[in-house]
Each structure stands twice: as structure tokens, then as C-alpha cells.
Amino acid sequence: MEEEKKTVRAVERALDVLLCFASGHEWGLTEIANKVGLHKSTIHRLLATLEDKGFVTRDPSTEKYRLGLSILELSAHLSRSDDPSVMLLPEMERLRDQLNETISLYVRDRTERVRIQAVQSTQAIRRVATVGARLPLSVGASSKVLLAFADPGVRDAVLSDPAWPAQLERESIAKQLDDIAAAGYATSFEEREPGAAAAAAPIFSRSGKLVAALSVSGPSNRLTPDRMREYAPAIIEAAHRMGTILG
Structure with a gap:
């Protein structure tokens, strides 16, 4: 049993190393060790294994x-057939063209939200949304949408x-959240x-399950409280269409 726990812990550590690359495309050994909170010798062994299997590669020059x-x-x-980030992209582009602000799609992952898709505004001054970004709830x-429309236990x-x-x-x-x-x-x-400012609406499947939050974001001097209230019906309507697409 003790050996099994050690093996699982090794897998967890290797996955923690890989997850470092969700917030940056390249990292040094010391940087990874600091991010993961492990000794450099341990990280070096994990990286050597991951490199041997092709999951990471090392640039000799840097x-x-x-x-x-x-x-x-x-x-x-x-599987892309039921991936919301793929299925809903055309509707996100349609909403972007309608409002000309950045459109994002978020899902909840425990106590965080993750941006799984984004369509950038075409305006010169805009909110740039990075896919894969993790943010607090x-x-x-x-975040408010993902909590307000979640099951009470969540x-x-x-x-x-x-x-x-x-x-x-x-x-x-x-x-x-009740409001x-x-x-x-x-x-x-x-x-x-x-x-920065944003407005968001929930996306539900046909069965009534909360799937994601649809967000419109932009500079606060353009996306004012009055403008967000004006945009709300279009965002809610787009979220409803997306829920229908998801089935």
C-alpha cells in the first residue's frame, strides 16, 4: 500500500510539472521547482522522464x-464532437461581430474558472483573453454566474x-448571487x-444543467454599467442559442 501511494504521488508531481506550462510556454529548472515547490533534484528527475517520453523538450541553448x-x-x-469550445465558436464569433467586444467561454474547475475559448474584439483598444487562463471564483x-446558477451544494x-x-x-x-x-x-x-469590465450569462444544456458562462469583456470606459445593461439581452439570447446547440 505504501509503495502504491508513492507511485501515485510521483504521478501527481509529474502532472504538476506539466501544468506549469498552462501559464507559460517555457520554464527553466529552477523556475519549475519554485512553482511546484519541490527540490531541484526531484524536478530534474521528473523532467528527465517526461523528456524521455516526449512530453517536454529542452532547448540546449537556453x-x-x-x-x-x-x-x-x-x-x-x-473528441471534438461534444467539445463546447469548438461547438460554440461560431456563435461566439457572431456575438463578437454584434457587440464588437471580446467574447469568452468559462467553465468551473473546483474553486476556479477556466477560460476554454475566446474570440478577441477587433477594436484597437480591447481586452485580450488568453485561452487556458485560470481565475478565482x-x-x-x-465567476458570479458560475456560482449563482450552480447547485446549492457547489x-x-x-x-x-x-x-x-x-x-x-x-x-x-x-x-x-441570488440577485x-x-x-x-x-x-x-x-x-x-x-x-476592465465584463457582463456574463449562463449557458444551460437542454436538460437544465449549467455548462458554462458566456462573457463579454472590454475596457471600462467603453463597457460602462449602462452599456452592459443594454447588451444583457443580446448576451442572454446568445447563451440560450448556445445551450440549444449543446443539446
Whole structure:
């Protein structure tokens, strides 16, 4: 049993190393060790194994690591027939063309939200959304949507998590989430970063299951509270169409 636990722990550590590349395309040995919180000798052994299997590759000139071809080989076999990031892309582009702001698609992963698809605005000054970015569920329009329309158990678990920011009063947030559920959409104005604003609506499957949050984001001097209220019906309508597509 002890040997089994050690083996699983080794796999967890190797996966933690690979997940470093979700926030950067190349990393040095020391950088990875600091991010993962392990000794450099341990990281070196893990990287050697991953490199041998083709999951990472090392640039001899910089001594930095990046993802290898084995990742591409695996991703080529992902099922695209029921992938929301692929299925909903045309509707996201349609909404972008209608509102000319950046459109993002978020899903919840435990106590975080992950951007799984984005369509950038064509305006010179715009919000640039990076696919794969992980953000906290405590702030932002999409975070509020993913909590407001989640099962009560999910909402309670996130709000009671010890990592929840102490400055955000849980009772006040819970009341805000109830208001969002009644309104059908959420907004945020410079909550996560200065100069940025967003509005979001939930995407439900035909069975009524919350699938994702559809977000429209842009500079706060353009995406004002009044403008977001004006855009809300179009965002909600687009989210409804997307839910129909997902089936």
C-alpha cells in the first residue's frame, strides 16, 4: 500500500510539472521547482522522464523546457464532437461581430474558472483573453454566474472554502448571487483589475444543467454599467442559442 501511494504521488508531481506550462510556454529548472515547490533534484528527475517520453523538450541553448510532441499527439485524439469550445465558436464569433467586444467561454474547475475559448474584439483598444487562463471564483462576472446558477451544494462549498478572500463577506456575496440568479446575468466593473469590465450569462444544456458562462469583456470606459445593461439581452439570447446547440 505504501509503495502504491508513492507511485501515485510521483504521478501527481509529474502532472504538476506539466501544468506549469498552462501559464507559460517555457520554464527553466529552477523556475519549475519554485512553482511546484519541490527540490531541484526531484524536478530534474521528473523532467528527465517526461523528456524521455516526449512530453517536454529542452532547448540546449537556453536550458529551458517546453511542451513536447507527445502532448500534440494526445490532443489530436481529443473528441471534438461534444467539445463546447469548438461547438460554440461560431456563435461566439457572431456575438463578437454584434457587440464588437471580446467574447469568452468559462467553465468551473473546483474553486476556479477556466477560460476554454475566446474570440478577441477587433477594436484597437480591447481586452485580450488568453485561452487556458485560470481565475478565482471570488470576483468577476463569469465567476458570479458560475456560482449563482450552480447547485446549492457547489455554491456553499465554494463560499465556505478556507481560501475564500477574507475581505469578501460571504453573506453579502450570497445575496448578490441570488440577485444575479433572478436577473439572469451578472456584471463586474473593475473588480479584478482596473480599467476592465465584463457582463456574463449562463449557458444551460437542454436538460437544465449549467455548462458554462458566456462573457463579454472590454475596457471600462467603453463597457460602462449602462452599456452592459443594454447588451444583457443580446448576451442572454446568445447563451440560450448556445445551450440549444449543446443539446
